[in-house]
Amino acid sequence: MCHSSEETSSWRWRWRSSSACWSSSRTASSAALRSEMYKQLQHGVRSAPPRYWLVLVLILFFIGLPTVISSFQASEWTLVLIFAIVIMGLNILVGYSGQISLGHGALMALGAYTSAILVTRYHVDYLVTIPLAGLLTGLVGFLLGIPALRLSALYLALATFALAVVTPSLIKRPAGLTGGVQGILVTAPDPPQLAKDAFASVTGGTAMTSDQWMYYLSLVSALVLFWLAWNLIRRRPGRALRALRDREVAAASYGINIAGYKTMAFGISAFYAGIGGALYGLAIGFVSPDTFPLALSFQLLVGTVVGGLASIAGPLIGGVFTFWLPIVSSQFVGSQPWIPAQIASVFQKAGPAVTYGALLIVIMIFAPNGIVGLVRAGYMQLRARLRGAGDRGTGQMPPDPQTV
Numbered sequence: 001m002c003h004s005s006e007e008t009s010s011w012r013w014r015w016r017s018s019s020a021c022w023s024s025s026r027t028a029s030s031a032a033l034r035s036e037m038y039k040q041l042q043h044g045v046r047s048a049p050p051r052y053w054l055v056l057v058l059i060l061f062f063i064g065l066p067t068v069i070s071s072f073q074a075s076e077w078t079l080v081l082i083f084a085i086v087i088m089g090l091n092i093l094v095g096y097s098g099q100i101s102l103g104h105g106a107l108m109a110l111g112a113y114t115s116a117i118l119v120t121r122y123h124v125d126y127l128v129t130i131p132l133a134g135l136l137t138g139l140v141g142f143l144l145g146i147p148a149l150r151l152s153a154l155y156l157a158l159a160t161f162a163l164a165v166v167t168p169s170l171i172k173r174p175a176g177l178t179g180g181v182q183g184i185l186v187t188a189p190d191p192p193q194l195a196k197d198a199f200a201s202v203t204g205g206t207a208m209t210s211d212q213w214m215y216y217l218s219l220v221s222a223l224v225l226f227w228l229a230w231n232l233i234r235r236r237p238g239r240a241l242r243a244l245r246d247r248e249v250a251a252a253s254y255g256i257n258i259a260g261y262k263t264m265a266f267g268i269s270a271f272y273a274g275i276g277g278a279l280y281g282l283a284i285g286f287v288s289p290d291t292f293p294l295a296l297s298f299q300l301l302v303g304t305v306v307g308g309l310a311s312i313a314g315p316l317i318g319g320v321f322t323f324w325l326p327i328v329s330s331q332f333v334g335s336q337p338w339i340p341a342q343i344a345s346v347f348q349k350a351g352p353a354v355t356y357g358a359l360l361i362v363i364m365i366f367a368p369n370g371i372v373g374l375v376r377a378g379y380m381q382l383r384a385r386l387r388g389a390g391d392r393g394t395g396q397m398p399p400d401p402q403t404v
Helices: 005-047 050-067 071-096 104-120 126-148 153-172 193-203 210-234 236-246 248-253 258-284 294-307 314-334 341-366 370-394
Strands: none
Touching: 050 071, 050 193, 050 210, 071 104, 071 210, 071 236, 071 258, 071 294, 071 314, 104 126, 104 153, 104 258, 104 294, 126 153, 126 258, 153 294, 193 210, 210 236, 210 258, 236 248, 236 258, 248 258, 294 314, 294 341, 294 370, 314 341, 314 370, 341 370
């Protein structure tokens, strides 16, 4: 069948016209899709809660901090992050499950010695020893949680306190493995080449030191562990922990496995302590029985309470408190000319313990929910006042708090 040239050209024109329409419609739909995605992103950014922006600012602050401070100051902030990790685990146990532990210094020691022994005796890569130390310590914590089920809060505190007391003596016994009283010297890890290049490009050619690398390693560990804790608390395990903390009998009547969740809380808390202990040993370059004294367990618990129980931000404040308070109190007393030298010398030795006790009493009286709870209460009051002022300006009655 033959077609004339006019019919052929007409068919080609219709085909080109339909192709052009289809192409233009596809372009229009793509543009509409991009516009809709941009609007959704813009709406998500505008509707994000203020605390999300605060978290982003804090993360950016901690990322850029080593570029503007000395290597020694970076090592100090490394210890702050490590204490925050351990206190986060302790907060899961104390703040969310309602169990008390005075032995987390011993769990830190177990994690530190596990990493140090694997690195120095068996030449395992230090990055591998960190999660291994956390897993081993978490297993020990899980096993400790089984007999703890039969103990009340007071006797559980005494049992964990006994663990903290006996741990230094146990560490000294296998001297061939743990180094005995002398401990183990751990070589500071060198930063990888990729981290060196990235740091040099940001700082204009400044070489990254081992202290700065340990800071970033601790920061990444803290971000991951805090994110895991945040997800745990928001999901069913977190709700179950809060239920058994507040009403254990009622939680059991709703079918919550009390024994399972309590031992899980012990295991997770010990896992965090093991990670923190491994990082602590690598950061200071030395572990010994004196590195983890009995007072450390009390300092961690006080830091948990001062920062704020049952909160994600509280452990970070507790880490700052746990590390800086002994230093600041000792320096303050030593720099006061009106304090006699003998009294200043005695206070510099016992001052941190005295300051911890006094500050704990003040916090328990005036801010029982910790610093985070105090800030949260102040923010809620300010927002309520601003909302009330706005309602008065528009001539509307404020909403009934019982119906909101």
